[in-house]
Amino acid sequence: MSITSKFRHTMFIVTALGLSIAATACSVAGDKPAAAAPQPDPNKPAVLLVHGAFADGSSWSRVAERLQRDGYRVTSAAVPLRGLTYDSAYIRGLLDAMPDKTILVGHSYGGAVITNAAAGSPKVKGLVYVAAFAPDKGESLGELDARYGGPATKITVPQNYPLSTGGTAPELVISQEQFPANFAQDLPADEAAVLASAQRPVAVAAFTETTVDPAWKSIPSWYLVARDDHMIPVDGQRAMAKRINATVVEHDGSHAIALSQPTTVTELIESAATAAR
16 A cells, blocks of 8 residues: 555545544433523412513512522513503513412513502412512602602603504604613613613603502502612602512612612512412
8 A cells, every 4th residue: 555545545444534523422411401490389379570660570580580490480471562551551461471479570561560460360379579660559750759859850851652553652762872871870871771772661650550459459569679779769669669568688789789789689579479379
């Protein structure tokens, strides 16, 4: 055999050996079972998370991860943000499909939504308000925002959205320049900027429609006061928490406290869940 032939033969063996090793490695990697998803404990209440205005379900991602890890069945709702009446009916539909023991959690405007959605529901064993509005009968968010000196009217920008019946209706977004300092000042600047760019507009009807039958009058409630909140001033949060006779926890944090302090938020939800068992 010539030197050239021997070289080619050797290279063939080396290449074949390399392919065999690579195939074996891929096979081993492919056969490795994926990490099992956390399984909910049937003895624990389910948790329905309701986000607020200018946000979406991902605002609960860090809390949901912790709850699931601790054995809770979690649903993060995608609130339409089309008005208090519409949104409350939508969440009530989700609630009706939940297990018989459910903890309902609302952030910001989501607090008004759960206040209305849970009224008369035998499934809801606890309401948890996270830096949230907790309106009484006949109150609107616009009224509460003005009463407690919130900045919503100063930092939002109006725009219109089309109605299925024709015409348009007004909605609001927070100015991207104002969002980080008012909504998420304790998050990294780049993360706050992403939240500002991805915020979901809320219909003006969310601020003008009034509460009909406040669920907190008949369902045990918990309230997390965010002491550094620039959207719902801390005095307003304390006043609403006292009025609904909630079990109150206070913690330093912005309006985006579910992202900046997820462990604190999770602990309060689990306290409500433990009381409901």
